[in-house]
Amino acid sequence: AQKVTQTQTSISVMEKTTVTMDCVYETQDSSYFLFWYKQTASGEIVFLIRQDSYKKENATVGHYSLNFQKPKSSIGLIITATQIEDSAVYFCAMREGGYQGGRALIFGTGTTVSVSP
Amino acid sequence: GGIITQTPKFLIGQEGQKLTLKCQQNFNHDTMYWYRQDSGKGLRLIYYSITENDLQKGDLSEGYDASREKKSSFSLTVTSAQKNEMAVFLCASSTDRGRYAEQFFGPGTRLTVL
Numbered sequence: 001a002q003k004v005t006q007t008q009t010s011i012s013v014m015e016k017t018t019v020t021m022d023c024v025y026e027t028q029d030s031s032y033f034l035f036w037y038k039q040t041a042s043g044e045i046v047f048l049i050r051q052d053s054y055k056k057e058n059a060t061v062g063h064y065s066l067n068f069q070k071p072k073s074s075i076g077l078i079i080t081a082t083q084i085e086d087s088a089v090y091f092c093a094m095r096e097g098g099y100q101g102g103r104a105l106i107f108g109t110g111t112t113v114s115v116s117p
Numbered sequence: 118g119g120i121i122t123q124t125p126k127f128l129i130g131q132e133g134q135k136l137t138l139k140c141q142q143n144f145n146h147d148t149m150y151w152y153r154q155d156s157g158k159g160l161r162l163i164y165y166s167i168t169e170n171d172l173q174k175g176d177l178s179e180g181y182d183a184s185r186e187k188k189s190s191f192s193l194t195v196t197s198a199q200k201n202e203m204a205v206f207l208c209a210s211s212t213d214r215g216r217y218a219e220q221f222f223g224p225g226t227r228l229t230v231l
Contacts, residue, residue: 035219043205045222091159104150104175105220109159 002027004094006108014116018080021111023092025073032096034075035105036064039089051075087115119144121223123208128228132200138193138226140208149191150209150220153177160207166191195228202230
């Protein structure tokens, strides 16, 4: 059965430093997508970045990047040069089934990141 | 661009009451979703729909009904509200029947059952 696990409940960092958070997943599918979402204090949920399972290169968007280690079923999120507004809950999610339609996301329980000045 | 609207923003109900939450999107997305988020927890899927009049159950569908009569709207009904229940219900949508599954979320409906 598919499962997404985020073991870090919370992380505190200083502004302008780098934060790394972990996510491991379980799937029987050979093709899948992995996502990171951010939930702000207001409750708004925003898509950040995606990794396709068949791509070897780590995805990068702005100051977000991924550390995709397929043999370990791991997809870490790295935020460089953190800012106060990066304080949020970060969710890892997985979708199985490649490009076949009609599948939903499985979410992890989230990691709370607090960025201090 | 587009937007997802959820109504109401806050919903207070009584134990045993039937409660309906509504979601509208103007992205023209095929797929829509309902998630439940309990305090300090992740999102759990209740129902999703890949097209008008289609319904797919998620892991948390017991105690809920859903309806997708139009492409732009997706409703969720709590069939019998449970006392002391508190959660946020999030609606989301994605394009292309969810194949790429990048989902856009609404602001949520916060449910409190007295």
